[in-house]
Amino acid sequence: MVAHVATVAFLGLEARAVEVQVQVASGLPKFLMVGLPDKAVNESRERVHAALASIGLSLPPKRITVNLSPADLPKEGSHYDLPVALGLLAAMGALDAETLAGYVAVGELGLDGRLMPSPGVLLAALHASERGLGLICPAAQGPEAAWAGDVEVVAAPDLIALTNHLRGGAALSPPQPGPADPPPAGPDLAQVKGQETAKRALEIAAAGGHNLLMTGPPGAGKSLLAACLPGILPELTPSEALEVSMVASVAGALDGGRLVRARPFRAPHHSASMPALVGGGLKVRPGEVSLAHLGVLFLDELPEFQRPVLDSLRQPLETGNVSVARANAHVVFPARVQLIAAMNPCRCGHLGDPALACSRAPKCAADYQAKVSGPLLDRIDLHVEVAAVSAADLVLPPPAEGSAEVAARVAAARAVQTARYKGQGPRTNAEADGDLLDAVATPDEPGRKLLAQAADAMRLSARWLPPRPPRRPHHRRSRRQRRHRPRPHRRSPQLSPPGAAELKDR
Missing domain, CATH: 3.30.230.10 (Ribosomal Protein S5; domain 2)
Incomplete structure (x- = not known):
């Protein structure tokens, strides 16, 4: 039988x-x-x-x-x-x-x-x-x-x-769905003293689902700002909660049948290997970028990660999923994450501080920042410099505006984007492609000029801007002219031009 x-x-x-x-x-x-x-x-x-x-x-x-x-x-x-x-x-x-x-x-x-x-x-x-x-x-x-x-x-x-x-003997009672986990209480933006520019950049990143890189000396509050981000993001919708819970179920991380309702916040150590970050291993399991699906992936001390590990994030950030290929299996995990990264300006961390000047500057900063590849930096929408906090700022009373007020504005911006992209796939502006953005959010002439100036000044790639009219072709230079052409000065990551990212999120 x-x-x-x-x-x-x-x-x-x-x-x-x-x-x-x-x-x-x-x-x-x-x-x-x-x-x-x-x-x-x-x-x-x-x-x-x-x-x-x-x-x-x-x-x-x-x-x-x-x-x-x-x-x-x-x-x-x-x-x-x-x-x-x-x-x-x-x-x-x-x-x-x-x-x-x-x-x-x-x-x-x-x-x-x-x-x-x-x-x-x-x-x-x-x-x-x-x-x-x-x-x-x-x-x-x-x-x-x-x-x-x-x-x-x-x-x-x-x-x-x-x-x-x-066999029809003692019948078992059907189980009831487990309770939904309430969002954990994290740090509040009211705890951050000063750093108004960085907090504004964090709000813009939350509103549009943009990736963000913070560069500043040690102790400036970069990690605290990143930890505040889940508190200003909207709660998961029921369908999003099911997506996140499915990833947690495959990873064996659902405790007591509790459905995940809080957006994930994953902060792997910089010693993480490639399978730990993007998934894989002997038995293919989701990595940190998939466990942070529809949430936040925070990479502190970004240049300290191994360069191949960081470069393995380029495709997931572009496509929103991770494809792990093995000889006997081909596995795809979702990885629609919001990347928040933090780094020091140089290895000693005090570039530009006359009291703690580095004897190897500016080579120290150039070597340190070169550990992060240009294509990865190109996938990070907002670059902001976080200055050191002075003692005078620390003794100031806490700001009147905290995470609750910022979260209300972020929720209103997300509601506009939900209505804008209804039935078209994207959830936020960061997920929309160029053609869709050009159809629903074409900038006016002053806005287009601002974006064009930002692209020329900061040498931005086509990911940042809608299509522009083609320029007239330049005459081909001679070999001697090309050899003596002045090279552009290498720029450290800076905040995008004022209003550029906000214009994209309107």
């Missing part, structure tokens, strides 16, 4: 259907697992054997073959334990095979028969809902699966309770 149990394999945020086929046939006693299982899946044989023994069942002395179909799809993770155990129970006649045909099963088994949590239950529940099936999962993840909507969820604490439920 061959028993069939439905389960899933996770490829990024995609749940693919997998059928667990269990055959108990005559022959020498042997337990075979086929279908490209990894180490964790192969070890499920021992966990299943011990779990069945804990409820008083032993494997028959026959040849047991478990096939994970499709056989050419790699299988990873411990969530195959439960479907393998249910398939064995059906093949042995302990459970009705027709009853199991209406469910997708995921979960890890303990040696004592308990059902242990495993990553990706929310994705499995959404997959089961699309197929019109129910879901069998551990009791600890029942509230997480209940967020999938109209799907029957059987959340069992152990294997014996599950078998009793499937």
Whole structure:
């Protein structure tokens, strides 16, 4: 007899259907697992054997073959334990095979028969809902699966309770959706003394979803300003909360089935590797840029990151997703993040301070800032210099305007953008492409002149401006003229021209 149990394999945020086929046939006693299982899946044989023994069942002395179909799809993770155990129970006649045909099963088994949590239950529940099936999962993840909507969820604490439920004995009560996490209380902008220019740049970045780079000496308040950003961003919409929760579910970061309602704020250390930042590894998992999806990715001490690691962010910042290619899999994770970066002007951090002048300036600053590539800097919309805070500023009373007042203005700006791009895809101005922006927010003649002056003065790329009329072609210079052509002076990152980013967000 061959028993069939439905389960899933996770490829990024995609749940693919997998059928667990269990055959108990005559022959020498042997337990075979086929279908490209990894180490964790192969070890499920021992966990299943011990779990069945804990409820008083032993494997028959026959040849047991478990096939994970499709056989050419790699299988990873411990969530195959439960479907393998249910398939064995059906093949042995302990459970009705027709009853199991209406469910997708995921979960890890303990040696004592308990059902242990495993990553990706929310994705499995959404997959089961699309197929019109129910879901069998551990009791600890029942509230997480209940967020999938109209799907029957059987959340069992152990294997014996599950078998009793499937046999029609003691029925398990359906789980209720877990509570939504309230937004955590973070730093308030009222704590920031001075830095009016930087706070204005932070508000513009929040309103339009722009990336921001802050450059200034140590102790100027760059990290505090970045930590204040989640407090002025609008809360996630229900659809956005589901997107963020799906990423957290795949990463195994949903605690108690709580839906994530606060925008993520991820601040990896500068020693982070490329798989840690963009995802990947031996078992492909989402990286920091995906865990910060629809939230904030804060990179402090930007030049201290390894240059290949920073350059790996160029494509995610451009496309809004991460594509991790492996020999046996191609996985795509969402990565629509708002990048906030901070850096010192030079390695010693006191460039331009006559009292703490660096003996290697300006070469020290040039070498330090050159660690960040030009293409990455080009993807950061706002560059602002954060000056040192004086002792006189620190003794001033706190500003009257805090995060609540700024958040109200940001919410109003986001509402305008939501109405502007309704049904067209983008959520904010930063996500809109040039053609769409040119159609809905064409600047007037003074605004176009301001943008053109900024592009010429700061040597901005085409990412910053709508298309301009083509210029007349220049005459080709001779080799001697090109050799003696004066080179432009290398400029450190500066704040965009006043009103340029604001004009873009209107």
